Amino acid sequence: MRGTVLYAPGDIRVEERAKPTIQAPADAIIRISAACVCGSDLWPYRGIEPIEGPTPMGHEYAGVVEETGSDVRNIKVGDFAVGSFMASDNTCPICQAGYQSRCVHVEYAGAGGAQAEYLRVPLADGTLVATPGRPDEDLIPSLLAASDVLGTGWFGAVAAEAGSGKTVAVVGDGAVGLLAVLAARQLGAERIIAMSRHEPRQKLASEFGATDIVTERGDAGVTKIKELTGGLGAHSVIEAVGTQESMMQAIRSTRPGGHVGYVGVAHGVELPGLELFYAEVHLLGGPAPVRRFLPELLGLIWNREIDPGRVFDLELPLDQAAEGYRAMDERRAIKSLLRP
Numbered sequence: 001m002r003g004t005v006l007y008a009p010g011d012i013r014v015e016e017r018a019k020p021t022i023q024a025p026a027d028a029i030i031r032i033s034a035a036c037v038c039g040s041d042l043w044p045y046r047g048i049e050p051i052e053g054p055t056p057m058g059h060e061y062a063g064v065v066e067e068t069g070s071d072v073r074n075i076k077v078g079d080f081a082v083g084s085f086m087a088s089d090n091t092c093p094i095c096q097a098g099y100q101s102r103c104v105h106v107e108y109a110g111a112g113g114a115q116a117e118y119l120r121v122p123l124a125d126g127t128l129v130a131t132p133g134r135p136d137e138d139l140i141p142s143l144l145a146a147s148d149v150l151g152t153g154w155f156g157a158v159a160a161e162a163g164s165g166k167t168v169a170v171v172g173d174g175a176v177g178l179l180a181v182l183a184a185r186q187l188g189a190e191r192i193i194a195m196s197r198h199e200p201r202q203k204l205a206s207e208f209g210a211t212d213i214v215t216e217r218g219d220a221g222v223t224k225i226k227e228l229t230g231g232l233g234a235h236s237v238i239e240a241v242g243t244q245e246s247m248m249q250a251i252r253s254t255r256p257g258g259h260v261g262y263v264g265v266a267h268g269v270e271l272p273g274l275e276l277f278y279a280e281v282h283l284l285g286g287p288a289p290v291r292r293f294l295p296e297l298l299g300l301i302w303n304r305e306i307d308p309g310r311v312f313d314l315e316l317p318l319d320q321a322a323e324g325y326r327a328m329d330e331r332r333a334i335k336s337l338l339r340p
């Protein structure tokens with residue numbers, strides 16, 4: 001099969017790789033209908049996150065179940081299924097509490113590389129959710145988005161307690177930030193402030209439900225959020241970048257008693273204890289427990305109530321994955337969809 005491999009910073013190749021096989025009774029093999037490049041794939045692509053030798057890439061996937069292990073009960077060959085980037089049993093106490101991304105049996109579902117023709121998904125029953133039938137072709141990008149970016153933006157909004165009557169601010173205008181806007185909207189937020197200085201992303205944020213756009217960043221962005229909220233700060237702030245600047249921007253934009261949902265993978269972030277002490281805000285974040293939200297999100301997509309697939313503004317055949325990475329790295333594309 002064809003699959004994407006990162007050899008070194010900036011060096012993405014699509015090459016012939018061994019087709020995955022069932023290795024454990026709980027496994028399933030998915031024939032990938034669509035995969036994509038994640039903002040978090042750019043960390044190793046840019047050399048900020050080291051890799052130990054050639055690494056199969058991709059952890060977002062949607063496709064048709066081709067084979068299942070002998071223990072798999074809920075997922076059937078021929079199902080169209082979407083799964084989280086973290087495989088979970090969905091039965092342990094941590095899963096039952098809704099934190100499937102930290103399941104006691106957690107495995108990285110992207111280990112085999114989802115930017116490929118096939119992917120082995122561990123713990124298939126606890127990881128995958130099947131759609132009611134084969135989806136229409138135009139639903140596939142949105143279903144794929146549920147695998148990570150939508151689920152992650154959604155978790156950010158839930159962690160920030162976005163909801164009715166709340167003013168929500170979103171730090172980061174990548175696909176996750178944009179879908180956090182959509183999530184906040186769905187959760188009933190009254191006012192949604194998107195922080196973005198890129199016009200096409202501002203436009204999409206508005207279409208997803210943003211009521212205000214703030215172009216300033218860092219402490220100037222914080223000042224602007226305070227101005228828009230009577231000097232108080234937002235009730236709910238979603239951090240969807242993962243840098244020191246974005247994390248502090250999120251914390252400082254939150255009013256005392258408010259909530260920060262942080263879903264940008266932290267790189268070099270260190271929180272100043274005394275400032276945190278006096279900020280008096282709730283912090284919850286981490287790798288999104290996408291599996292918690294998948295049944296609801298797939299339902300909303302299936303019924304065409306939300307269209308998160310609009311974050312894909314570049315679609316390429318899998319063989320052109322390198323261009324998909326370059327376009328996102330250079331911010332020419334919000335998110336690249338790859339078709340095997």
Ligand SMILES: [Zn+2]
Nearest residue numbers: 090092095103
């Ligand atoms: Zn579990």
